[in-house]
Amino acid sequence: MRTFVLRARAAPTDSRKLLESVGTEAHAEILAHTLMNAIFVAQSHRTEVVVFLVLESTADYSRTIRFEADAMHDIGGFDERSLLGKVGKALDASVGMGKDETRPVESGVTVRTTSFERLVQELAMDHQLFVMDRKGTPIRDQPFGDNPCFLLTDHIPMPKNTFHTLDRLGAQKISLGAKMLFASQCVVLVHHELDRRE
Numbered sequence: 205m206r207t208f209v210l211r212a213r214a215a216p217t218d219s220r221k222l223l224e225s226v227g228t229e230a231h232a233e234i235l236a237h238t239l240m241n242a243i244f245v246a247q248s249h250r251t252e253v254v255v256f257l258v259l260e261s262t263a264d265y266s267r268t269i270r271f272e273a274d275a276m277h278d279i280g281g282f283d284e285r286s287l288l289g290k291v292g293k294a295l296d297a298s299v300g301m302g303k304d305e306t307r308p309v310e311s312g313v314t315v316r317t318t319s320f321e322r323l324v325q326e327l328a329m330d331h332q333l334f335v336m337d338r339k340g341t342p343i344r345d346q347p348f349g350d351n352p353c354f355l356l357t358d359h360i361p362m363p364k365n366t367f368h369t370l371d372r373l374g375a376q377k378i379s380l381g382a383k384m385l386f387a388s389q390c391v392v393l394v395h396h397e398l399d400r401r402e
């Protein structure tokens with residue numbers, strides 16, 4: 205299983221604000237592009253992929269939305285409107301949830317009021333964690349096990365404290381070269397590297 209976590213620090217947890225923020229400073233389109241490149245290939249979708257979107261611009265709790273491609277019956281279109289519609293539906297389903305609750309949204313999609321730190325602590329139990337970082341080990345030189353999990357941010361960097369948490373959890377930094385890429389472009393290159401090793 206390949207797992208991608210996008211920590212979307214600027215993304216609103218209110219569905220209306222999220223949809224309005226496409227093309228603004230919050231850049232909600234980053235979520236759609238990342239989801240699209242993680243799940244879809246031409247004329248099909250990938251199997252054995254899980255994506256977590258963690259939306260952090262909130263009045264109460266972060267929302268962690270989990271998409272499991274194999275369990276999604278109605279993946280819908282791969283355009284921004286469809287993909288952000290899925291995210292918005294999960295946000296609407298999460299209204300009124302208390303801390304650390306989980307709700308099903310539709311087949312293959314769940315929403316939780318869980319922070320990024322808590323999520324990675326859970327994932328560390330049965331995944332190999334990798335933080336995408338231009339100064340990390342070149343991805344070509346990195347061995348991967350069965351359950352790699354790739355951690356990405358939107359345009360706002362991880363806070364410094366997070367790196368301490370990730371170090372403690374044994375997360376390794378991996379690089380895709382010196383150019384600063386979009387999170388969604390990193391996803392494509394990670395898939396490519398893992399595809400060529402299959």
Ligand SMILES: C[S@@+](CC[C@H](N)C(=O)[O-])C[C@H]1O[C@@H](n2cnc3c(N)ncnc32)[C@H](O)[C@@H]1O
Pocket residue numbers: 336337338339355356357358359360361362378379380381382383384385386387390
């Ligand atoms: C647009 S970048 C984030 C930019 C942000 N201002 C920063 O300094 O981290 C989005 C994500 O892609 C990752 N990323 C971008 N280029 C990369 C590269 N060449 N190698 C590895 N990760 C990269 C970043 O680490 C981040 O998780």
